[in-house]
Amino acid sequence: NEDHFKKVVSHAKEYGYVFASSEIYDGLSAVYDYAQNGVELKNNIRNYWWRSMVHMHQNIVGIDAAILMHPTTWKASGHVDAFTDPLIDNKDSKKRYRADVLIEDYAEKLEQKAQKEIKKAKKRFGDAFDETQFVSTHPRVVRYREEQKEILGRMAKSLAAEDLKDVKTLIEELGIACPETGSKNWTEVRQFNLMFGTKLGASAEHATDLYLRPETAQGIFVNFLNVQKTGRMKIPFGIAQTGKAFRNEIVARQFIFRMREFEQMEMQFFVRPGEELKWYEYWKETRLKWHLSLGMGEENYRFHDHEKLAHYANAAADIEFNFPFGFKELEGIHSRTDFDLKAHEEYSGKKLQFFDPELNKNYVPYVVETSIGLDRMFLAVLSNALEEEELEDGKTRTVLKIPAILAPTKAAILPLVKKDGLPEIAEKIIEDLQWDYNVVYDEKDAVGRRYRRQDAAGTPFCITIDHQTKEDNTVTIRDRDSMEQERIDISEISEKLKKSVSF
Ligand code: ATP
Known part of the structure; x- marks a missing residue:
């Protein structure tokens, strides 16, 4: 839904995945830069x-x-003559649209209406609900689906025949309005390369x-x-x-x-x-x-x-x-x-x-x-x-459950405190792992906050060095998705990562 999409876009910026291109000049429309994690x-x-x-x-x-x-490549391939989209302008708002997308969006709304009916019925009938039967008999759902098919079929036919007049007629017949202003005052449809x-x-x-x-x-x-x-x-x-x-x-x-x-x-x-x-x-x-x-x-x-x-x-x-x-x-x-x-x-x-x-x-x-x-x-x-995950203690955590094999950073190496020789052990672990994996070091803030930061950045594993490490060479390794922690020997880290993050 829209809300989730907004969160994805702002999260992508906040966690260094995607920035708008030339943002200091207010960006360039539909052009983006991939950031350090992206x-x-x-x-x-x-x-x-x-x-x-x-x-x-x-x-x-x-x-x-x-x-x-x-x-000549593009002449031969047909792109010079035919790589076009049908364009339509709204005369009042001066906004420009793809005529086919306006029609597809209209059809999509019909589908959403059908989905709503299905959801309602599912709730009402519970386990006894037979979706195949429902969608083939419920009058409103049947109508929404038929109308959709008819509209998309007519559009496809008109576009294939280069009959752009009929595409405009269809937009008018359906009463499609400019999404921004509601105006129905459209120009002719024309092809745009x-x-x-x-x-x-x-x-x-x-x-x-x-x-x-x-x-x-x-x-x-x-x-x-x-x-x-x-x-x-x-x-x-x-x-x-x-x-x-x-x-x-x-x-x-x-x-x-x-x-x-x-x-x-x-x-x-x-x-x-x-x-x-x-x-x-x-x-x-x-x-x-x-x-x-x-x-x-x-x-x-x-x-x-x-x-x-x-x-x-x-x-x-x-x-x-x-x-x-x-x-x-x-x-x-x-x-x-x-x-x-x-x-x-x-x-x-x-x-x-x-x-x-x-x-x-x-x-x-x-x-x-x-x-x-x-x-x-x-x-x-x-x-x-x-x-956004609800935790047992009633709090929520933001987590990016990116498949581990695709995650930007495979592990964060965290000394519990910034002293007692723990950072030095962390550095040694990084020196070993970085040959095979992209790993990061983080020593700032309490370890719980560091876990949250890595969860939100999508890092599948956090490896924490504590005082026990000095005694027995073991560390804790925390799983991003289950949040479970396990104690393993330093020599086992690489194998353990390999199982989850290599392909
Ligand atoms: P659409 O109908 O969404 O415009 P298309 O049918 O023109 O896409 P193709 O020409 O088949 O797309 O291109 C193959 C793939 O390239 C698409 O499936 C899509 O993943 C990607 N692609 C096409 N256009 C874009 C775009 N403008 N931005 C990002 N990805 C795109």
């Missing part, structure tokens, strides 16, 4: 993805292509127009044959990449969910024509398993299969996550056919084909892609982790 979490998510996609698959390799590419342009070259007349890449995928397509040949790759094989992408988003809101500069983690999997749907199903399952392996709750994920397909796709689904503002796209899995490679063949005049020794023929491979936003994944982790 950069660690982001690196860990990226590494976890890279390991499981590249290192754990013998037929997937990685590349790191440049952000700037030859401008999301690519950021820039220039290469020193003198104005000889400069070449370039684009900042709006997706990392094209860097993979244009390198397809280089990688296949030099890596002696056989189909099926994949190429993975992580890196920045840029989109001049019309509506910038929801914190790091929709940014103008963001990072993608993409993998293009090249397959035999005709086998793409089998691999599409394989990657849908495999990617969902990756998400579930983090233990953020099975109920927080769902697939959304696309009815309206992009010009290049023959099947597409999103993995949606339960963000504080509802289920929204976190990752896309797309069967992109041979659209991209064929287009690059055509525009470059170079063959981009694979000789399949088993079939004894050349072909342009088909592509199944998995594409996840690193920043969206970051937001999923952070919003899922933040909890």
